[in-house]
Every structure is written in structure tokens, then in C-alpha cells.
Amino acid sequence: MPDPDVLIIGAGMGGGASAYALTQRGLTVQLLDAGPAFNPDTDYRLNDPNWEAERFPQKPGSQGKYSYGKAQLLDQRWQHLRSHSHLYGFLNKDNTRKFNAYNHVRGIGGSTLHFTGEAHRLNPASMQMLSQYGVAADWPVRYEELLPFYRQAEVQIGVAGLTRNNEPCPQPAHLPSYADQTLGKGMEQLGLNWTPNSLAVLSQPHQGRPPCNYCAGCNFGCPRRDKGSADQTFVPAALATGKCEIRPGLQVLHLVAGKGDQIDHVITADPAGNQHKLRASRYVLAAGAVESPRLLLHSELGNESGEVGRNFMETLSFATLGLHPEPLGSHRGLPSGYICWDFNAPDAIPGVIGGCRLSPVTVEAGFFGASIYASRVIGGWGKAHKQAMRSSCGNVLGIGGIGDFLPNPDTFIDLDPSTTDQHGTPLARINSHLSEQDIRRIDFIAKKNREILQAAGVESIFEQYGSYDFFNSTHVAGTCRMGINPDISVVNSDLRHHRWKNLYIADASVFPSIGGGESPALTIAALALRMGAAFTN
Numbered sequence: 001m002p003d004p005d006v007l008i009i010g011a012g013m014g015g016g017a018s019a020y021a022l023t024q025r026g027l028t029v030q031l032l033d034a035g036p037a038f039n040p041d042t043d044y045r046l047n048d049p050n051w052e053a054e055r056f057p058q059k060p061g062s063q064g065k066y067s068y069g070k071a072q073l074l075d076q077r078w079q080h081l082r083s084h085s086h087l088y089g090f091l092n093k094d095n096t097r098k099f100n101a102y103n104h105v106r107g108i109g110g111s112t113l114h115f116t117g118e119a120h121r122l123n124p125a126s127m128q129m130l131s132q133y134g135v136a137a138d139w140p141v142r143y144e145e146l147l148p149f150y151r152q153a154e155v156q157i158g159v160a161g162l163t164r165n166n167e168p169c170p171q172p173a174h175l176p177s178y179a180d181q182t183l184g185k186g187m188e189q190l191g192l193n194w195t196p197n198s199l200a201v202l203s204q205p206h207q208g209r210p211p212c213n214y215c216a217g218c219n220f221g222c223p224r225r226d227k228g229s230a231d232q233t234f235v236p237a238a239l240a241t242g243k244c245e246i247r248p249g250l251q252v253l254h255l256v257a258g259k260g261d262q263i264d265h266v267i268t269a270d271p272a273g274n275q276h277k278l279r280a281s282r283y284v285l286a287a288g289a290v291e292s293p294r295l296l297l298h299s300e301l302g303n304e305s306g307e308v309g310r311n312f313m314e315t316l317s318f319a320t321l322g323l324h325p326e327p328l329g330s331h332r333g334l335p336s337g338y339i340c341w342d343f344n345a346p347d348a349i350p351g352v353i354g355g356c357r358l359s360p361v362t363v364e365a366g367f368f369g370a371s372i373y374a375s376r377v378i379g380g381w382g383k384a385h386k387q388a389m390r391s392s393c394g395n396v397l398g399i400g401g402i403g404d405f406l407p408n409p410d411t412f413i414d415l416d417p418s419t420t421d422q423h424g425t426p427l428a429r430i431n432s433h434l435s436e437q438d439i440r441r442i443d444f445i446a447k448k449n450r451e452i453l454q455a456a457g458v459e460s461i462f463e464q465y466g467s468y469d470f471f472n473s474t475h476v477a478g479t480c481r482m483g484i485n486p487d488i489s490v491v492n493s494d495l496r497h498h499r500w501k502n503l504y505i506a507d508a509s510v511f512p513s514i515g516g517g518e519s520p521a522l523t524i525a526a527l528a529l530r531m532g533a534a535f536t537n
């Protein structure tokens, strides 16, 4: 293939949607990813005897390496927010926060390969955090400007359910599972709204993909291809144009500057360590909120604004799990079929800026197989253990909240000064710190979780865990913020780099704020589609 018009670095949600948008405009594209391609027919083996032991399958190159900064001290005042199990006590025995691994899969499809499939539009109020609430930064794009691209993404993916503001999605909502209905009774008692979630999970056939069978395995990789991961939606549509070439297993090591503030070429390495030079007219960086700043910082392209790597936003979360007296069959169904948006607005939580949302976590917490009951709920051995297993399996009911995370100077990505990967590139170092506001938001979620579970009939809470004492990497954003002013942002509203004229960034790193618990993937896709629409041939 001759040099493409556009070379895209990273084939996750941002890279996949960019490939789709650009090929639709007639541009030729090379889509590179450091990780491998996954085949749902052969790689996602939910019918294997040991399916519970391994979550998402690992393949050579599908795991990155990361390092972590200094861990924050825990505070006696917030002891009740520590992750705790009735069998093991505190899950983090230290007096500092712990960094669990940054577990995003590398591969064609990126983190969407193992995402839950929530497909949310941002609350418009969360896009004006600086002008309205004096925190974070405003988006340089208005919600109304993004709306047509949200709709385009929802159609292409086949999103089902209701949007955050109760508009019907292109596909009808999934029916609630019995466990979702049980949580719904608790919500109703407390006067809270419980609505179908908007999900990248088909409820009807769409573009040759069948509807969901409610096996609950979304985080293990969807074997039916109905979950709208980027490899099943945007990437095949880009390939169908005949203008897209996919190159798995190619890690970009450097962006190399040329004349006139243009990127001249990139250096890549294949799994054997062979290096290649690749060239295109334009480059789209879509390696995610941790790897994109790593690549920019390592490439020494200058960081005039000082903003590359800053404003990292992690996932603020808290989950609470209890046993319900009734058999609920909670091991089946969609992980996050229903949602409560009542506290999502930036001013919805009393005394705190930044909202949250609440949704079921039973399946995401791992309770969709028997072995997890044996190790996390029942404990013990012998006859009593067997009896308890028989009477409890399927009875776990969990609810969790995800909340806003406000950027702060101590939460950022930089390069590890002493550790490199197999190609000699410094690792991305994740530095994380929770502010008092963040902790108070977690506190609010923890209280609501307990109230809801109690109202839903749960008699005993056996576990709680959250990001007060464990760093949570599920939704990450920031680090290459978009904005109008080049002194305090990295890309403009069309995602073009303020200095490097043929470089664009189209992933979670461009978010100026992260919202009150909205999942980011649909917004990443909408931004990438909008960027593509602004490209000239």
C-alpha cells in the first residue's frame, strides 16, 4: 500500500471511530495497534471448563506495562470507605491507597473489547464546569454541536435503551432482569428513578450481528459479537470501504518532527523488535488517556503549554454487595441494564461539586459463576459450605456508583525515570491523588448504596470496595485536554494539535472534564466522528 492519507495510532474506540469517519470521506487510512486482533469465535471461550478463572483472555502483546507514583495516605476519618470483605477484613491492609494494575486490553478494539457496553451522552452541564462551577475546564464544543455525532455513533454501534435525558436510542431497551427489578423496588421506595441504561448491546439484529442472549459475559469478551466494541462496529465498516488497512502488533515508539511544525514520520516496532518507519500526510493519535501523553512526552515534541500528561481523571467509584433472601438469578442478564441518573448533575450532591450515577454491579463484581461465591461469600468447607452454596448462588445483589473526578495538580501521567518497556521506551507513570471533594463524593455514593440495598430487601452486606483505597482505572480521561487557548490546552475543538498542524488526538485524553459518572466511550466516538467531518480531502 502506498503511504496512506492518514495514519491512526491505536485501534480502540477513538481510533476505530476515526478510521470509520475518515474512510467515509474517501481518505485512505492505516490503523495501527500495539496489541493483537481478537477473534470472538475462538478467543472468547465462555464454554471452556475454566472460564471463570480468566477474565478477558490474554494474548501476546495484549498487556501493557505501567508504573505508579507515590501512594496517598489513608485517613482515619474515612475508615468506613475502605474496601472490606466479611471473610477477609480490609482488602487493602496498608495505610496508603493501592494501585491495582492498569488493566486496559491492548488490541484491535482497545478497551472496548472488555468494556461493559454502557453508551452514554454527557450531561451538557458537565461540559461547563469552569464557567458554571469554577472547577476543571469548559469544553470548547457545545453539547448541541456534538449531538448529531452522538446520534451517528448510536446508529452505527446499534445502541439500545434510553439516553440519559430519556430519549429513545436506535434500538428498543432490553427488558429488566429479575435482579434489576428487585433493585428497582428499592429505588421506588426511596423515590428514585430507575431507567433502562443506554447500552452498546443489540436488542435486535443489526448489520449482520445477532441480538444479545444475556449470558452476562461482556467483560470476558462477547462471543456473539452483539456488544458494540469498536472491532465489531466502526472497524469493519471502515474495512468495507476498501480504504483501510489494519496493522495489529505495531507499537509506535516515536513521532518524528519534520519541517514547518509537521510530523514527518513515525517509528514503530513489531513484536520481534524490528523497527519500521511509516509516513502519512496526517496522523491521528488515539492511544488512550495514558499512552497518548506517554508517546507525546517521549517523542520530545515540546510541551509548550505544559499540559501534556496533566489533568488526568481516573474513575471515582464505590460498590456495595449484599445477600438477598430470595433467589434472584442475579448471575444472568446484562451487567448494567438499569441506571439511576438522579444525582448526575454537577450540583446534585449536597455540599459537593460534581455528580454521580448508580447502577447494578453484581455481574461486573464477578458474581456470574459459582466459584466466586465459594471464595467471596460463603467461605468454609464441607457440608455447611455446600448447603450455603445451594441456598445462596444467584442471591447476590450489588449496586455501585461512579462519580465525577475533578482534575488536581497531583493526578497526572509522566514518564518513569528508571523503567522502560522491551523497546527501551520509558513506561507511563500514573500519579493519583483524591481531593477532599472526591472523597466526600465517594462517601455520598456509599451511603446511597446501603440505603438502596436495604430498601430492596438485602439483609446482610458482605462486601464493599471502591476507589477510596484502590486506584480505579476503568474510565480514564484528560492528559491532552482540548481547548481554545493553546497556553492551557493541547488540541483545539476539532482535535487538531495547537502546534503540530498535521497531528490530531482522538481519544479519552482530550476530555476537559469527565462528567458525573457517564461512561466515556460514546463521547470519544462522537468527538472522533466530528473530527473526521472537519477533515478536508
Ligand SMILES: Cc1cc2nc3c(=O)[nH]c(=O)nc-3n(C[C@H](O)[C@H](O)[C@H](O)COP(=O)(O)OP(=O)(O)OC[C@H]3O[C@@H](n4cnc5c(N)ncnc54)[C@H](O)[C@@H]3O)c2cc1C
Binding pocket: 009, 010, 011, 012, 013, 014, 015, 032, 033, 034, 035, 103, 104, 105, 106, 107, 108, 109, 110, 111, 112, 114, 115, 116, 117, 118, 119, 120, 219, 250, 251, 252, 253, 286, 287, 288, 289, 291, 292, 295, 473, 474, 475, 476, 506, 507, 508, 509, 519, 520, 521, 522, 524
Ligand atoms: C473493564 C472495563 C469496562 C469498561 N466499561 C465501559 C462502559 O461500559 N462504557 C464506556 O463508555 N466505557 C467503558 N470503559 C472505558 C472504555 O473502554 C474506554 O474509555 C475507551 O475504550 C477508551 O477509548 P480510547 O480510544 O481512548 O482508548 P482505547 O480504547 O483503550 O484504545 C487505545 C488503543 O491504543 C493502543 N496503543 C496504545 N499505545 C500505542 C502505541 N504506542 N502504538 C500503537 N498502539 C497503541 C492500545 O493497544 C489500545 O488498543 C471500560 C473500561 C474497562 C477497562
Ligand code: SF4
Binding pocket: 201, 211, 212, 213, 214, 215, 216, 217, 218, 219, 221, 222, 223, 224, 225, 226, 227, 333, 334
Ligand atoms: S450479555 Fe450479551 S453483550 Fe454481553 S457477552 Fe453476553 S451476548 Fe454479549
